[in-house]
Amino acid sequence: MSSRKKMVGFASLQNVNKSLEILNTHLTKIEIKTEKVPIHNSCGRIASKDIKATNNIPPFNRSAVEGYAVISLDTNGATPTNASELEIVGTAEAGVEPKDIPKVSKRKTVEIYTGAPIPTGSDAVVMVEYTKRKGDFVLIHNPVTPWKNISKKGEDFPKGKTIIYKGTRIKPWHIGTLASMNIQSAPVYRKLKIGILSTGNEIRELGEKVKPGEIINSSRPMLRSLVEERHCLPIDLGNVPDEEEKILEKLLISLTKCDIIITTGGTSLGMKDLIPEIIGKAGTPGLLVHGVAMRPAKPTGFGVIGKKPIFMLSGYPVSALIGFEVFVDTAINTILGIPEEPKVMIKGKLTRKLATHIGSKSFIRVKIIRENNGYIIEPLRLTGSGLLSSITKANGILEVDEDIEGYDKGDEVNVRVLQSPDITV
């Protein structure tokens, strides 16, 4: 064996929040390049600067309704029994240039479509619902005040106004807004490149034949998918056997092409705990945390080389998932300068007493079950971090802070939703 360490337990575990603080201290200064992407590819990406209105929206005064463009004074005192009768002198259609729209003068009106420019002379539009047509005349049954039913030029966005602030996650309605100004591309941070490396002699790749004693890598495909869900770019670094030189070499090459590296396996303290040692050798500041007071995912750790974080996640997929959500997510947010994404939560009452370990933050996998008009929360009996079924049979995760020793049956808890409670798990 290339590395033979004394088998010892973790000397001490670092608290989750303290670990995150250490991580953030080393990441705050990273600057990420920006790029312009076509707006239809920008959904979910992060705006890298304030985007300002290049036009007035609406670009001209236009009608918000269908009806009749009038001089508001001509409708004063109008009622269904004492209607104002106005002469229709033309039509204003959407898409017609304002200069080609007929003018409105006293006691005259122009029938108008939604979105059409307001005729010169008119200062309000009466909705069609409050009118009655009589040949070339129309009876107005309700008075309108000045500017009624008119969308004023620039009232939505005046030219020069910020429409999307730096750091905004672009949503479909932002794309609509950009389109309305004929803005074809959006400035966004380029996708963070996240390298994913697994280690282990027993690991085979998806599709490969496995001999007895070997297993197919499950963490790397899972992590790849988690990275994509975060709108980052996964870089598959493959699997490396438990050999120090090979892992170090792979890590050093990968640091040149990735913003973040995730390793799996080789992190629990034991004879083959190579990764923590290798991170120490790869550069400075090196290893920062190894062993976190959390269950599962205790063997999680990380270091920073230059300004790039390297995360050591467990080879166990459930621990790797929790480690990713706690640490890698934070790194992504810190590097991009964005807040944590709000999560889907459901409140419900516990079906049984739940004991957790003081001093460790617990991530309890639970089943959220509809009952009457609310929910009940059943902590799963399966807890092994090696058990994928402990997460596929769950539809929620209950986080229990390290200073809480559990809950009683019937206590209300707030649970993060992994899957709709109406889907069989």
Next chain:
Amino acid sequence: MSSRKKMVGFASLQNVNKSLEILNTHLTKIEIKTEKVPIHNSCGRIASKDIKATNNIPPFNRSAVEGYAVISLDTNGATPTNASELEIVGTAEAGVEPKDIPKVSKRKTVEIYTGAPIPTGSDAVVMVEYTKRKGDFVLIHNPVTPWKNISKKGEDFPKGKTIIYKGTRIKPWHIGTLASMNIQSAPVYRKLKIGILSTGNEIRELGEKVKPGEIINSSRPMLRSLVEERHCLPIDLGNVPDEEEKILEKLLISLTKCDIIITTGGTSLGMKDLIPEIIGKAGTPGLLVHGVAMRPAKPTGFGVIGKKPIFMLSGYPVSALIGFEVFVDTAINTILGIPEEPKVMIKGKLTRKLATHIGSKSFIRVKIIRENNGYIIEPLRLTGSGLLSSITKANGILEVDEDIEGYDKGDEVNVRVLQSPDITV
């Protein structure tokens, strides 16, 4: 003009829930084809049948920890001051075939790595933390019970057991689970094809030059992005001017290649309300709902031709967004036979009194603001459905049912989150 209708208001508005009921009645029988996709492309897709374990996971009894494989009886009564001393007769590494792992017999032990096959003869593993090495011997400080620290063959998933139920939205951990069984592709429903058609003479395309009086289409890019967020396939049907024959022709062709069609524009009652009439002419059962008791998005409607729904959304992007979320989302879920996706909600107290209209369901755009350890909810003053800023300046939507006439200042409300409250809007 090709179609000249009398200008009238909506005769009556259909209630939101009743409208959804009518929609679902006409959609329940649709069958969607399935396809196999590589597992790394399956995230977010819907499993089209139960997927069963093709192997036992773990495929063999293996160690869950690093330590020493023992006969549990040999550790009876062990304490730090009265250790059991066992002779180390070999090593069990991960990746080695079970037949090549040394055997354990009475008072003997094999040092073992996480993931390694359990040696024949051994029935438990002592964690390294509870041992002390002395040359070729090891001192065991704690007793273990049978099967302690062993992951039994099939304990995670026994071969043949369902691992993902039909209708599940595939998540990263499912991909990990499938990978662990060497399953390379997943059966999913093919993506629903959703055609998006805008209408209007004044509409120009993104990138085109606009003359005064014309506007760039903003709803179609927004809807395309909404469709993609739902893991469906948007089919851009372009823009058609307000001409009955052209719209009908486009609709009939599109019905042959789309599962759902969305039209925007031409739906509010007025001179150019072509779409409802055209849907009536396109086939049976035809137009089902036109005019819904909701604000915004009152002019929303839909019909069904054969078994395919055609949605008429407002030309105003905010109304189109609300119409999409209420009706198109429901159609997608009903066609695929899946429950509504759980949404991110935040509770907070209203900063001011809010009056809504009895008889109409209201979708109030709000600003969620952090305050102390909670949130306050400020309803925006901007309410025009034509105002994109009413949604870009909001970070939440408060739904108020039609039988509620509003809330008082300080009332606690539950708001759907559109964007993190920590991002400037």
